Amino acid sequence: MKATEAIKTQQQNKKDGQAKILSMINEKIIAKLEAGVNPWRKPWAYPTAQANAETMAVNYFTNRAYSGINQVILDAGYYLTFNEVKKLGGNVKKGAEGSFVVYSAPKTYYTKEQVKDKDGNIVVDDKGEPKEDWVARKGFILAYYYVFRLEDCENIREIKRAKTKVLSEDKSRIDHVDEIVSDYCKRAGVILRITNSDSAYYRPLTHEVIAPKCSQYKGNSEFYSTLFHELTHSTGHSTLLNREGIANGDGFGTEKYSFEELIAEIGSCYCCNWLGLATEKTDENSAAYLQSWAKRLRSLQENTEDKKTAYFILKATSEAAKAFKLILNIQEQEQENESEAKAA
Numbered sequence: 001m002k003a004t005e006a007i008k009t010q011q012q013n014k015k016d017g018q019a020k021i022l023s024m025i026n027e028k029i030i031a032k033l034e035a036g037v038n039p040w041r042k043p044w045a046y047p048t049a050q051a052n053a054e055t056m057a058v059n060y061f062t063n064r065a066y067s068g069i070n071q072v073i074l075d076a077g078y079y080l081t082f083n084e085v086k087k088l089g090g091n092v093k094k095g096a097e098g099s100f101v102v103y104s105a106p107k108t109y110y111t112k113e114q115v116k117d118k119d120g121n122i123v124v125d126d127k128g129e130p131k132e133d134w135v136a137r138k139g140f141i142l143a144y145y146y147v148f149r150l151e152d153c154e155n156i157r158e159i160k161r162a163k164t165k166v167l168s169e170d171k172s173r174i175d176h177v178d179e180i181v182s183d184y185c186k187r188a189g190v191i192l193r194i195t196n197s198d199s200a201y202y203r204p205l206t207h208e209v210i211a212p213k214c215s216q217y218k219g220n221s222e223f224y225s226t227l228f229h230e231l232t233h234s235t236g237h238s239t240l241l242n243r244e245g246i247a248n249g250d251g252f253g254t255e256k257y258s259f260e261e262l263i264a265e266i267g268s269c270y271c272c273n274w275l276g277l278a279t280e281k282t283d284e285n286s287a288a289y290l291q292s293w294a295k296r297l298r299s300l301q302e303n304t305e306d307k308k309t310a311y312f313i314l315k316a317t318s319e320a321a322k323a324f325k326l327i328l329n330i331q332e333q334e335q336e337n338e339s340e341a342k343a344a
Helices: 003-034 082-087 177-188 220-234 255-274 280-301 312-328 339-343
Strands: 057-059 077-080 099-114 132-149 191-194 201-203 208-211
Touching: 003 099, 003 132, 003 280, 003 312, 077 082, 082 132, 177 191, 177 220, 177 312, 201 220, 208 220, 220 255, 220 312, 255 280, 255 312
Parallel strands: 057 077, 191 208
Antiparallel strands: 077 132, 099 132, 201 208
16 A cells, blocks of 8 residues: 555544544433433543542542543543453453443654754745645554443452542532632632623623622522532633633524533533532533533534534633633643553
8 A cells, every 4th residue: 555545544444433432422422411421421531630420430449530532422420441340350241332431542643844953944847836744743642441330249358448528528628619709700800790680791801701690590509500600601701711602602592602601501510510600400400401402412413514613612611620720720731641442
């Protein structure tokens, strides 16, 4: 096979592989939404938090919480790769089904670029046209491997660990919610107006969040759920995360607007979960709101030829996580790729 043909084949395989993984992620989340389950409803796990298998997905072998989108697609509990099961002297029960875990894998890709000389000048051919050649570049692509729930394994050697605290029971965060909101608004330059009104919204032009008073809601948690929804919108301002739906929004009912609304709802869910504000009522409201997306996302899922569409859910989750960290001022180093993949 010629070099150019090999490169084209590699590129097509890469494209097909990414489409498959995105389809797997989307299908998992859409199925949860259709069942009335809010997949973003968990006391969230980040490198700054202790892993707790009662509330999040954790690797039993390493005792590390899975990162990013994996906390959305996996149910809470302990998981192991097939090789980790063997290392602990066990085996996977007959008929047990694995769950996939997504991670970023290093990958060499090829791109056609103009040839330049040692001084950075573009090299031309005999006809005066810029010369082009294939250049190898380093990057990352989505990859996955399978894990099995601890309950679906047997004869596993026990690993004794001290019991960790459930994050939602940490009352110290709840006591300082107003301080957290005030701190974010000060850092982000957001003007917050809590007043008697019949609507809550974010105004990008003046960088203002307007919300009804807490007394107008049935409970504090519903007030904060609404407030964090609007504050998540504010993180998209051009001076902050510069999200397309806010910095270059094109009006109610558009694709950008709809995407931004999904980000805001997920972001609000993250904030309320982390602060221990989520209640059965707010969870029901959020799940009902997100369930309305199931039909729309199902339609988008069928159009996997559109790269933007295929990444819709993954990108919304990622953008919401960025907004959540900005509001809560969570500072953390970039987490390494899932080391468990090496054992898969």
